[in-house]
Amino acid sequence: MTDAAPSRAVQRRSELERRLKLRRARETRFMWYGRTAIFVALAFLAVLLGRIGLQGYTTFVDYRMTAEVYIDPARVDAADPTGANYDLLVAQAILKKVGERDDEFGRASGLMMQLVSNDMGFKLLEQVRDNPGLIGQTLKVEGPVRADAALYFKGEIQRSTPPDSRKLNDRQLDWLDKLEAQGAVSSGFNTHFFTRSDSTEPEQAGVLGALVGSLLMLLVTATLAVPIGVLAAVYLEEFAPKNRWTDLIEVNINNLAAVPSIVYGLLGLAVFINWLAVPRSSPLVGGLVLALMALPTVIIATRAALKAVPPSIREAALAMGASRTQTVFHHVLPLAMPGVMTGAILSLAHALGETAPLLMIGMVSFVPGVPAALTDAATVLPVQVFIWENASERAFHERTAAAIIVLLVFMIVMNLAAILVRRRFERRW
Template sequence: MTDARNLPSRDLSEKRLKQRHAAEARFKLYGQLAIVIALGFLVVLLARVVQQGYTVFWTHSITTSVYLDPARIDRADLEGNNFDYLAAQNLLKRLKVQDDALGLASGEAMDLVSRDLGYRILGAIKDDPKVIGTTLTFTVPVKANADLYYKGEIERSTPETDRKLSNRQLDWLDRLEAEGLVRSHFNSDFFTNSDSTEPEQAGVLGAVVGSALMLLVAAFIAVPVGVLAAVWLEEFAPRGRLSGFIEVNINNLAAVPSIVYGLLGLVLFINWLGFPRSAPLTGGLVLALMSLPTIIIATRAALKAVPPSIREAALGMGASRTQTVFHHVLPQAAPGVMTGIILSLAHALGETAPLLMIGMVAFTPGLPESLASAASVLPVQVFIWENAAEAAFHERTAGAIIVLLVFMILMNATAVILRRRFEKRW
């Protein structure tokens, strides 16, 4: 203070200090803002998906009695009978509605009950032809539009012409519900059925099984190949131009757009090697190719993180290099390796574009019988349903997304748990 020469510099440093504090506060704020934005997007995404998709988890079924009139059933050609029409007429009778000459009312009644009913009647007769002439009771899902009405997504206030259901149909649905014939319940069909042209019968089981098979193929190939490649590159390969070249290329491959892998799969596996289109085997191979660079990079990073003192200890004990790697280094790196594998496979699980290239977009109503038979997978199922015209498929799209997200969360949680457990052990 007395020293005049010190004053300006002290002022300066105080000013500078203030600036530094301000900068610190500012960057902290930026960071928090970034987190808020990221979380915000995530919340909006999840909320939207759940809000659109949660309705898929319950559905409505109708219990209806059908008199199997012997006069109306052609025993010689059972498959040729229109049992849906028969059932619709029964339903109208129950509702005490007189059908018109053209059968329009029956037609509209048919649109309320799942086509499954016809197959169920046919099945019952095939099982035991003696049921003809008796009255059977069936519980089947209502048609998707009726389901949407019960869920409040089709509203009476909408003008009749803009609605999928006529006023008459709505009246009938109300009466059926009032009579206690319609029951709301958990939509187990969504988890036990595969894709279908009828939204009320479409489920994700086929896609889940397809995804699982495909992931199995991908893991079976990509994990051993990727891990061993990484071990060789990291622990055995001579450091030189060649290994540098390989390293650069692996890093580049990890950045190649997935659709290019799809194209590669199409040319290599389907066109040249004659693998079946649309099959989990082919899809798994493509995903294995796609996951390989990521697995190699993650494994190498995990191996690199193992302290060299462990290698020295093992080598100093007279362990061979292979023993050093497989007894000490790889087990040490295992949590990191497994995290890398699971994350890259979770990524593969959600991959759509390359699978479209190899024809997995085909409509596949059943479960895949083998690795080589046609199958659907979850992300492609989402894609297919999203493109469907019926409104009822849209809730299924969101439902399938929820199922996919649940699988992702499960896989990521597994990665976390594995990492925790293995790190805790020592």
């Protein structure tokens, strides 16, 4: 009997050690699973951001050309200065600079016009139209090179590529090399990408119109979704009786948060455009649609923030003689405001990245200007990305990546704002 008891104790101890070793091994494997998952997620994020950055950073480098153009009185009529071909004047002036002469068919001028943006000709037109006295003088004009010429300077079009596989021939590449050697072509930061709106010419396209459209749309969304969502959440959480109807409302709010966004686009098309006649493709209708989409998220986030306030706050306020309304709006809601603001900002950031509902209400149209009012035609950053990615010109693809970078920076700023608001006002109980 004395030998059996120690034997069982030894067996029990060895069994416990074996189980403890297995448990530690499982915990170690679980930790490595988590680290591997984080590493894979970060690797995919790095690949995504790296791909976007490598494709889009060249957009922020702008190549511009300077030319001195003689406004020939024989070709520009002072009575009607708009009738002259200023693009041809610019092309011929640059041909002269590289030591080339045009033939009777104008073939060389046609090739040069493929390298020079028509923005230079438009600037000449504006100067002569505003001051006809400039006719007969030599004017200095500056403008961007064509998109294909810029791609050559950026190294995306190689001379070693077979001529039938690139848009620019050897003669045009020789002209670009001569112009760069003469200092007629300069490079710098592409500020025009942020100061111009969409264009059919890639070198003239910018994101200003999309940025303004996004801001106006978010203004409408925030004005409607945040106060309505917060007040609805306050009523449901603090004042509404707990019965079958409120339970049904809560279930429907949770279901609406999971509805595909394109359904809200169809709703906006049917209600706001076809029934209420809100202007199509405007920040107003876009903001209304996104406000409907953001409402469930704002309500859910606000209710969660209200639930996080300790019941003792309510009891203390009521014990001091405060009414139910005073308790909620003077004590509970201010303490829940960090969570409320965080939920509101995150819902707006999510709305900013939506594309599908906006496509349904016509915001996919080409809009070359900057919207000046809520009812003007406009586009937004996600839709601008969609439009440029579907364009056939190669230079639009790098602008697609650049617009994605701008959109990501916009959303990162909004998320950082949510984090700062929470940390600034958060209280721990």
